Amino acid sequence: MSYIEPAPIKDKENPLESMMQRFDKAVELLGISEEMYHILKVPRKQVIVGLPVTMDSGEIRTFEGYRVIHSTILGPSKGGIRFDPEVNLDEVRALAAWMTWKCAVVDIPYGGAKGGIACNPREMSAGEMERLMRAYTTSMLDVFGPDQDIPAPDMGTGPREMAWLMDEYSKAKGMTVPAVVTGKPLVLGGSLGRTEATGRGVMVSALAGMEKLRINPYRATAVVQGFGNVGSHAALLLRDRGVAIHAISDISGAYYNDKGIDIAAAVAYRDNNKGSLEGFTGAELISGDDLFTIPVDVLVPAAKEDVITRRNVESIQAKMIVEGANGPTSSKADDIINEKGIMVVPDILANAGGVTVSYFEWVQNRIGYKWTLERVNRRTDRIMKDSFDKVYETSVKYKVSLRIAAYIVAIDKVSSTYKYRGGF
Numbered sequence: 001m002s003y004i005e006p007a008p009i010k011d012k013e014n015p016l017e018s019m020m021q022r023f024d025k026a027v028e029l030l031g032i033s034e035e036m037y038h039i040l041k042v043p044r045k046q047v048i049v050g051l052p053v054t055m056d057s058g059e060i061r062t063f064e065g066y067r068v069i070h071s072t073i074l075g076p077s078k079g080g081i082r083f084d085p086e087v088n089l090d091e092v093r094a095l096a097a098w099m100t101w102k103c104a105v106v107d108i109p110y111g112g113a114k115g116g117i118a119c120n121p122r123e124m125s126a127g128e129m130e131r132l133m134r135a136y137t138t139s140m141l142d143v144f145g146p147d148q149d150i151p152a153p154d155m156g157t158g159p160r161e162m163a164w165l166m167d168e169y170s171k172a173k174g175m176t177v178p179a180v181v182t183g184k185p186l187v188l189g190g191s192l193g194r195t196e197a198t199g200r201g202v203m204v205s206a207l208a209g210m211e212k213l214r215i216n217p218y219r220a221t222a223v224v225q226g227f228g229n230v231g232s233h234a235a236l237l238l239r240d241r242g243v244a245i246h247a248i249s250d251i252s253g254a255y256y257n258d259k260g261i262d263i264a265a266a267v268a269y270r271d272n273n274k275g276s277l278e279g280f281t282g283a284e285l286i287s288g289d290d291l292f293t294i295p296v297d298v299l300v301p302a303a304k305e306d307v308i309t310r311r312n313v314e315s316i317q318a319k320m321i322v323e324g325a326n327g328p329t330s331s332k333a334d335d336i337i338n339e340k341g342i343m344v345v346p347d348i349l350a351n352a353g354g355v356t357v358s359y360f361e362w363v364q365n366r367i368g369y370k371w372t373l374e375r376v377n378r379r380t381d382r383i384m385k386d387s388f389d390k391v392y393e394t395s396v397k398y399k400v401s402l403r404i405a406a407y408i409v410a411i412d413k414v415s416s417t418y419k420y421r422g423g424f
């Protein structure tokens with residue numbers, strides 16, 4: 001028997017602190033009361049579970065899993081499940097709060113939650129992953145529910161894991177409950193457009209930002225860190241709008257080509273190479289750190305938190321950062337970015353396309369009807385563009401960055417909803 005220790009919180013800028021610093025700034029500008037501050041700050045529920053799983057070797061390993069419900073003020077809580085060795089409670093708490101603000105920014109009727117399991121999916125077989133996901137679902141039967149808390153994919157998980165979750169939950173309830181989870185395979189009630197939705201939202205946000213900066217997409221260049229669900233779809237869709245992608249990266253390194261990378265070839269290579277870009281020959285191999293220093297119009301961090309910090313922020317030469325990942329920029333880097341005059345389209349706006357189409361999937365499951373891809377994309381684009389415009393106007397009104405403006409929009413929405421519900 002062995003026990004997988006969750007990774008200790010590293011000596012780096014803690015994502016929860018980064019989230020709270022932005023939250024505090026926005027709260028101060030909005031002038032909300034002390035009572036409301038605590039209502040919005042403290043998560044409603046935090047669940048930690050031990051998950052014993054039989055590995056293929058016959059050994060039983062116990063993993064630690066988390067689900068944090070940050071808020072249910074706007075509706076049932078919503079947020080993905082992350083499988084990653086570095087998952088810890090503080091990270092999940094920050095990610096859950098970001099979900100609350102994200103749903104509020106794009107005005108969809110959900111609160112915020114997030115889940116995670118400290119595990120390494122790269123070292124696990126499909127059978128081990130399945131047993132782990134089913135054990136987690138069983139532990140969360142009282143937490144999850146189509147009107148209660150609705151999970152979805154995040155780093156290290158995708159439609160396959162959501163299918164196992166739906167099946168395990170449905171078996172326990174004695175009926176098929178597709179609306180308990182989103183990001184499912186199409187045959188199980190998944191929505192057309194969900195797989196590429198987050199990347200699509202990144203593309204719409206990037207184009208809206210370029211318009212403000214008067215950058216012509218057909219002459220624009222970009223680099224994308226992370227080539228998973230979000231990064232690869234963002235790269236494909238930006239390329240479709242004329243943007244030349246000069247570098248992409250994953251854990252194996254960054255791949256640079258100043259003539260523009262053939263993104264479709266990179267996707268095909270990754271898909272035939274166990275999900276990795278390692279050995280990709282359509283570009284020069286450079287270090288992951290060097291990707292941030294390339295002079296381009298748009299930098300899209302689409303891997304994980306705290307990749308833009310005080311350590312590397314000075315070397316960034318992009319005109320715009322569009323945050324595909326959650327929390328890629330530490331709060332300490334924000335001030336320097338603002339001084340440098342770089343526009344940042346923040347995570348809680350830029351990557352909200354995923355939860356938007358998750359909401360559409362949930363709506364379709366509840367009405368028992370399937371929308372066309374054209375309808376999903378049209379509605380997603382409109383929500384993303386309207387949300388960008390609202391955040392932009394707020395940034396002008398309060399003379400703040402787009403990030404603080406997005407927090408202002410979100411906190412205002414959640415706090416006024418709380419008052420309408422009569423909780424105050």
Ligand SMILES: NC(=O)C1=CN([C@@H]2O[C@H](COP(=O)(O)OP(=O)(O)OC[C@H]3O[C@@H](n4cnc5c(N)ncnc54)[C@H](OP(=O)(O)O)[C@@H]3O)[C@@H](O)[C@H]2O)C=CC1
Nearest residue numbers: 154155156198226227228229230250251303325326351354
């Ligand atoms: N999936 C979704 O719908 C949404 C995701 N997000 C956020 O987007 C981010 C990415 O999620 P998603 O695309 O789903 O995750 P995936 O697991 O699909 O992809 C993550 C990618 O990041 C790469 N990566 C991890 N660490 C590094 C690193 N240190 N340097 C370079 N690349 C790295 C991975 O490489 P490798 O494969 O080699 O490990 C992989 O290419 C996360 O912050 C997530 O919370 C936000 C909104 C919705």
Ligand SMILES: O=C(O)CCC(=O)C(=O)O
Nearest residue numbers: 079080152154354355358
């Ligand atoms: O699709 C969803 O419901 C949530 C996706 C997610 O976890 C995120 O936006 O960070």
